[in-house]
Amino acid sequence: MYFGLSEEQEFFQDNVKKFLADNASIDEIRKIAIGEGQDLQSEIFQGIINLGINALLVPEKYGGLGVGLLHAVAISQALGNGVGPIPFSASYVMAPLAINLGGSEKQKEELLPKIVSNETRFGVGLSEFVGAREDAGLEIKNNKATGRALFVMDAENSDKIILATKAGVLFFIDSKDKNLIANGLTTVDKTRTFQELILDKVDCEILEESSKNIEVVKKVIDAGRIILAADTLGASESMIEKAIAYSKERKQFNRTIGSFQAVKHMCAEMAADLEPCYSLVWQAAHSFDVDSPFESRLLACQAKSHLSEIGKSVSKKATEVHGGMGFTDLLGLHYWFKRIGLNRQILGAPEIVREEAAEIQGFNQ
Amino acid sequence: MDLEFGSEYDEFTKNVQDFCKKYSNAIITNANDKKFEMHDALSGNSNEKTGKVINRSEWQRLLIEKGYFARSIPKEYGGYGGEPDIIKSRIIANEFSKNKVPNAMGGQGIDMLVPTLLEWGTEEQKQKYIKSTLHGETIWCQGYSEPNAGSDLANLQTKGELIDGKWVINGQKIWTSTAQFSQMMFCLIRTEPDASKHAGISFILIPMDTPGIEIRPLVDMTLKAGFNEVFFDDVTVPEENLVAKRGEGWSVANSVLGHERGSLANPNATMNRLNTLINLMKEETIDGRRLIDVPSYRDRLLQVQGKVMAVQAHSLRLLSSKINPNQNVKLGGMIQKLVGTELRHELEGLAIDIMGELGTLYEDDPNVRDGGSWQFTYMYFLGLIIGGGTNQIQKNIISERGLGMPREPKVTVEV
Known part of the structure; x- marks a missing residue:
């Protein structure tokens, strides 16, 4: 019995952390955030791809590493920890899973190796299935998709995009289709991108299994939620570390502020809140990997909503420990604050996800 | 994994x-x-x-x-x-x-004294006390806290002098649960008045029927938890009732205190209480609606469930670290008392909230639900939040020993 990340998973995680520390410092993140770092961003992206994160969830049969979601969770923690300004959750977790679970054999053979070779990068938009807004929605007629999709993840500069109909059927389109209008969304989080897509009879191909089995889209969402929870976990961990380090340096009243109980207790509370979260997120990923559907869906919902709550509270307290400096752009703590804030809202805000968890357990008759 | x-x-x-x-x-x-x-x-x-x-x-x-x-x-x-x-x-x-x-x-004899004697006791002490304690025949109470030695436990002043081969003990203990039902007390006593604060304490076993012991019940907010004050007036016990050496009492007590902190909020017990709460919410109704069908109550339930699931998963990680010695979860162990007691208090309090007026019923009221256990446990866990090292003391321990933050400077001038 062993509960935790394996040596290999920790090694991979450390590599990503180290890469981000060396190549995506706060100055670089800031440049990217104000839109002056396109080249920088593609360098960082290429570097991360060289580490192999795009191959994680593609089965060996199709040229990938064929590891489980827990491995991706380890990476997601590292990306959250360093507010990695690269696509991951959609392109390299949800997309390969959607194709592997929802595609026909032919589709898998065609699409999955191209994720590994980095010829095709996917964006994913499932908002039409989870929490659709009134003016959004997608319809497919004669293999053409029409409608609007909001909050499509990792879609900027992608090659193809996987979307869902209201009924949960997954299909993909070409990002460069002439009948597609893509508008970048301005969110608080500048480390990742989101788009609104307007489709007018865009050529599309349905992932065949997904039209027969609603479980496909649900599993993709479970995985996405667990990965976002892991991102929040890593980002929260980093904020606590920064708060502690700052409190040991900063002096007031001739003492480091970290020697004041008011500050120490805030740090202890953050640590005590976050520590069980590692276990919850890892267990959720493990449960997804061993495919125990009831347990893993409940764990995915609870990991997403619990990490959203803990992340919210940690990001507030850690900012407060920094005093006025925490509020400034000089320290850039707000990149973590905003990343955690965005993770909370995507693929179901906590109340929505908890309501789903209640339904799974048959609480609402 | x-x-x-x-x-x-x-x-x-x-x-x-x-x-x-x-x-x-x-x-x-x-x-x-x-x-x-x-x-x-x-x-x-x-x-x-x-x-x-x-x-x-x-x-x-x-x-x-x-x-x-x-x-x-x-x-x-x-x-x-x-x-x-x-x-x-x-x-x-x-x-x-x-x-x-x-x-x-469980209780203090089984959870604390038995491991202490196994580690520190003489062969005679082990033979004499462990078996009857395990059988539930000898009940023990713990004599640690004093009116001026709470969070600062090492400040304890109850005095023991070795006179003619016997310990003569004078002083007072407080927060002594089950003293009125106990046959024995394990006690921290200052026996070396000239030694430094921590080095002057000894660990001594005292039969509760020894003349000179007076037990005064200390009624707590639950009205049933059974704390006491215990007074010692020339209480005389044999020299061999000392466990370990003179002056080693602080080390003896500390070797099992960590164990108590972990056991104060067992995650399996918390999960069982959560299931009892879910049943309650399915059975009780308000204005014709099941409590679980009230969206705000249901959301609160699910929030607590998320915390319980996190703590349960966490206990697996702690278990794993005992089996796999290379796994480091030092911080993970330190947070248990703080997180576990707060969570139980929240969970029990939620049951009271959702019952509305019914939630106030207690003791033997004919309409009381689940034997009044929600109110009792809600209050009892407030006691545990304070007892066993207050949760504020826990936060000091977590931040200083777990996160490496600096200690509060010592006050050198009396204010």
Whole structure:
């Protein structure tokens, strides 16, 4: 019995952390955030791809590493920890899973190796299935998709995009289709991108299994939620570390502020809140990997909503420990604050996800 | 990640399951029921009570015989005499919890004194005390805190002098739970007045029927938890009642205090209480609606469930670190008392909130739900938030020892 990340998973995680520390410092993140770092961003992206994160969830049969979601969770923690300004959750977790679970054999053979070779990068938009807004929605007629999709993840500069109909059927389109209008969304989080897509009879191909089995889209969402929870976990961990380090340096009243109980207790509370979260997120990923559907869906919902709550509270307290400096752009703590804030809202805000968890357990008759 | 215990445990698990089937929802009776009145609610035992009726001492003996309690305590001291096996212990705890089999008796004698004697006691002390304690025949109370030695426990002043080969003890202890039912007390006494604060303390065992002991009940907010003040007026006990050496009492006490902190909020008990709460919410109605159908109540339930699931997963990680010594979860262990007691308090309080007016009923009111255990446990866990090292002291420990933050400077001038 062993509960935790394996040596290999920790090694991979450390590599990503180290890469981000060396190549995506706060100055670089800031440049990217104000839109002056396109080249920088593609360098960082290429570097991360060289580490192999795009191959994680593609089965060996199709040229990938064929590891489980827990491995991706380890990476997601590292990306959250360093507010990695690269696509991951959609392109390299949800997309390969959607194709592997929802595609026909032919589709898998065609699409999955191209994720590994980095010829095709996917964006994913499932908002039409989870929490659709009134003016959004997608319809497919004669293999053409029409409608609007909001909050499509990792879609900027992608090659193809996987979307869902209201009924949960997954299909993909070409990002460069002439009948597609893509508008970048301005969110608080500048480390990742989101788009609104307007489709007018865009050529599309349905992932065949997904039209027969609603479980496909649900599993993709479970995985996405667990990965976002892991991102929040890593980002929260980093904020606590920064708060502690700052409190040991900063002096007031001739003492480091970290020697004041008011500050120490805030740090202890953050640590005590976050520590069980590692276990919850890892267990959720493990449960997804061993495919125990009831347990893993409940764990995915609870990991997403619990990490959203803990992340919210940690990001507030850690900012407060920094005093006025925490509020400034000089320290850039707000990149973590905003990343955690965005993770909370995507693929179901906590109340929505908890309501789903209640339904799974048959609480609402 | 590997959550399987391995096929070598299959047969053991099956044996435990067979035993559990036989004793599901068993009713354990006590010579003195009063002191165990709320035991079931606190430890998350089932309140269905439809199974076999067994006397507590017999139950303890049966569990030892099967190896489901006192598992790794040597046979010569009344234990089962098995090899320590964390996985087996976990299987026993899980199956008992799942099958609603009442837990073995706990308490300060079993949870704290027995491990202390095993580590520090003389052969005579082990022979004399461990067996009857395990059987639930000798009940112990703990004499640590004093009116001026709470969070600053090492400041304790109860004095012991060795006169003609006997310890003569004078002073006062407080927060002594179950003193009125106990045969024995294990006690921290200042025996070396000239030594430094921590080095002047000894660990001494005191029979509660010794002349000069006066017990005054200290009624707490639950009206039933049973704290006491204990006064010592020239209380005289034999020299051999000293455990370890003179002046080693602080080390002796600290070696088992960590154990108490972890055991204050067992995640299995918390999960069982959550399930009891879910049942309550499905059964109780307000304005014709089941409580669980009220969206705001349901959301609060789900929030608590998320925390309970996190703490349960966390206990697996802690278990794993005991089996795999390379796994470092030092910080993870330190947070247990803080997180566990706050969570239980929140969970029990939620039950009260959602019952509305009914939630205020207590004791033997004819309309009270679940025997008044929600109010009792809600208050009791506030006591535990304060006791066993207040949660503020826990935060000092977490931040200083876990996060490496600086200690508060010592005040050198009297204010």
